[in-house]
Amino acid sequence: MKRSLAIALLTIATAVPALAQSRPPEPAPIATAAPAEDWTVKPEWISAHVRFLAGPELQGRGSMTRDEAIAAAYVAARFQGYGLQPAPGADGYLQKVKVIRPRLDGGPKLVVGGKPTNGATLLFGGAERVEGVATLYMGDDGAALPAGDVILAGGPKLSAMAALRATRGRKTKLLVLRESEETQKLWSRLGERPRLDAYLASQAPEEGVSVVVLPAAAFDRAAKSAGKPVTMTLPGLVREAVETTNAIGYLPGTDPKAGVILLAAHLDHLGVQPDGTVMHGANDNASGTAAVLELAHALSSGKRHRRGILFAAFGAEEMGGFGSRAFAEAPPVPLNEIVANLAFEMIGAQDPKLPAGTMMMTGYERSTLGPTLAARGALIAKDPYPEQNFFARSDNYALALRGVVAHTISGWAVTPTYHSPKDTVDALDIPFMARAIQSLIGPARWLADGDFRPDWTAGGKPTE
Ligand SMILES: [Zn+2]
Structure with missing residues (x-):
């Protein structure tokens, strides 16, 4: 999650998506294994993701670093292993995005x-x-x-x-x-x-x-x-070209006219600080990345859904949302085909202000999406910190500004470990994460199989 106000003044601009314009691969047949209601998110699967992503080897996945690229490669490998396809029009699971990082000598x-x-x-x-x-x-x-x-x-x-x-x-x-x-x-x-x-x-x-x-x-x-x-x-201005990486996987639907759902999280964090401190970013946002991975794992099991589902792990969110902005600028499917976007941020801890087991959804009252999913069993509630304007501080926002009904689901967005070196795997509540992700599988399947199309409520659609 991005810092607010003054700190946001310290940040960045955008990049070129490198989605190849080749023919999309033929969707592979998807195994008809476990039915949805029998799917159980195992805590050890989540633990495996966060231990790798927020472990010492990846050095905090700094935006636009090799560590970030390795994190994206991990996510891409999992997507492929779960049977996802590359995004329509892409020739692989990784999208490289060019960013110009100026420096002054x-x-x-x-x-x-x-x-x-x-x-x-x-x-x-x-x-x-x-x-x-x-x-x-x-x-x-x-x-x-x-x-x-x-x-x-x-x-x-x-x-x-x-x-x-x-x-x-x-x-x-x-x-x-x-x-x-x-x-x-x-x-x-x-x-x-x-x-x-x-x-x-x-x-x-x-x-x-x-x-x-x-x-x-x-x-x-x-x-x-x-x-x-x-x-x-x-x-002495030098315009250095650097690169961030998005990992994107696609689960094709059976009805090409039914639209697409986008489930996303950012995979980067603050990396190594100038004084050598490693910011592991277990909650922010290895936890959200694990949610996207486990939703991909669950939703790729069982029968095919009517709607397609895009799964994305975006790079360089902490430096200015470059990965999601590049995605929104050149999306793999037209934005008006994206029926809903859910982003996952910091779901590794339970907010003491919310009922036990419940996550918050930013901008909950701005659209019909949150209340509808909650009525189907999603453990999500209204954001108790409207003054923090979290709705505009994560990857959902680039898409929301372009009209896509897009929200972020978060556990405890103001956890004491936020943007500190104490944001480590040991501080995560993995059983909470497992139950929270589990609660979204049924509602996500329902959204993917039906024809409900969420809409903004009056005045809910953001304008810059
Ligand atoms: Zn952050």
């Missing part, structure tokens, strides 16, 4: 009122070149930051993060801050490297606000040029 070049400044440090990069007119603000209230394309903000008690938040949704292109204890801490938290937004290679970069810090004396000199032109350029 050296500092930014900042010219204020025709005079070059010394000692500028770039914290966050929005665009390669910024031009505008300087507006000076020496107040301490970040929320009262004036509008303008370039703001020089140097109040002695100004919160840099509050000032940055105030620029959101405005046309501000550059925020120049006077160096403070807070900006120094921020710089060290960034690992003393500017945070530049990555983006999908298939899309133009999003140009957010750039944030530059000037040493006090340099800031005070620049402040005398309020009202004059400012330019900032990044002469």
